[in-house]
Amino acid sequence: MSTNRAPFALAAALLLAGCEGAQTSLAGDGAEGMQVIRLGILFLAVTTLAYLLVLAFLAAAIWRRRPVGEERDQAVGKRNRASDPPRFRTMLIGWVAFVTIGLAVLTIASFFTDRGMAQTAARPAISIEITANQWWWDVEYEGSEPSRTVRTANELHLPVGVPAHITLKSNDVIHSFWVPNLAGKQDLIPGRVTDITLLPKKTGIYRAQCAEFCGVQHAHMALDVTVESRADFTRWWNAAIQPARPPTTPLALAGYNYVTTRECRMCHNITGTPASGRVAPDLTHFASRRSIAAGTMPMNRGNLYGWIADPQSQKPGSKMPYIGLEPAELHAVVAYLEGLK
Numbered sequence: 001m002s003t004n005r006a007p008f009a010l011a012a013a014l015l016l017a018g019c020e021g022a023q024t025s026l027a028g029d030g031a032e033g034m035q036v037i038r039l040g041i042l043f044l045a046v047t048t049l050a051y052l053l054v055l056a057f058l059a060a061a062i063w064r065r066r067p068v069g070e071e072r073d074q075a076v077g078k079r080n081r082a083s084d085p086p087r088f089r090t091m092l093i094g095w096v097a098f099v100t101i102g103l104a105v106l107t108i109a110s111f112f113t114d115r116g117m118a119q120t121a122a123r124p125a126i127s128i129e130i131t132a133n134q135w136w137w138d139v140e141y142e143g144s145e146p147s148r149t150v151r152t153a154n155e156l157h158l159p160v161g162v163p164a165h166i167t168l169k170s171n172d173v174i175h176s177f178w179v180p181n182l183a184g185k186q187d188l189i190p191g192r193v194t195d196i197t198l199l200p201k202k203t204g205i206y207r208a209q210c211a212e213f214c215g216v217q218h219a220h221m222a223l224d225v226t227v228e229s230r231a232d233f234t235r236w237w238n239a240a241i242q243p244a245r246p247p248t249t250p251l252a253l254a255g256y257n258y259v260t261t262r263e264c265r266m267c268h269n270i271t272g273t274p275a276s277g278r279v280a281p282d283l284t285h286f287a288s289r290r291s292i293a294a295g296t297m298p299m300n301r302g303n304l305y306g307w308i309a310d311p312q313s314q315k316p317g318s319k320m321p322y323i324g325l326e327p328a329e330l331h332a333v334v335a336y337l338e339g340l341k
């Protein structure tokens, strides 16, 4: 490839790369996302055509510049200017018709897109409540009976092809719920309840992100979204309603004793243990998640040590405090948390 073409090839590659990945609004992996993309393409086509026509009119006006002064007096005899007004009128009528029809097409298409999205929302099969906090997501699945209710944090599991109605609330400031691969954004406003319906069309792992600036750790307010088959989703739900696994080693038992009797229990819930706080993420199946601290870092032992030892160096401003664990306590707490699959 010649070096002249390299920038264009790079731009094309970047553009196409934008259609793939775990966090892109160009993929259309959900019903609503796909409808919005189709509408966006229609808008792009009509407005691009209008733009090209304006450029063409501008070029024609420059090309057919009317002479002025002496130049004009000389030119009058040479050119037949009588044909100009009818042609101008035809073009003006054509332009007005194009603008009118173009705007009508976009308005009608917007109406049907909106109706399509409303139809998806009219037949939800799963109800989920998500509460935004600075800076994490509290997620609760409504079960057919109270014992089947699932509470988790910073992760969302969805079965493919099933509409999920999500009720959105906020505990502090305005946040915005956005799974770009699946749908558009929806704000979470303190004191108000909003909602959105997601209908994923493709299995995969996506990254959702708070889309409204909500404080210093706004960028570290992500949500891991797993879209899976209905069988896998049912398996996940059945595992998620189980109480926490008991510790299996002496070290993990020491960690269990610390977590369930000291500071941790005041804020965190671990179902099946005395830890029953409600103001911080539920830790019952903490180790089965993909990330720590709302997408701040991947779930692994090294990051877990770093997070527990000094949360404020990892996510300054978060409400997870520095406790000052002794090394033996840190090893024990990490060993226990790692077992919470």
Ligand SMILES: [Cu+2]
Binding pocket: 132, 135, 174, 175, 176, 210, 211, 212, 213, 214, 218, 221
């Ligand atoms: Cu936020």
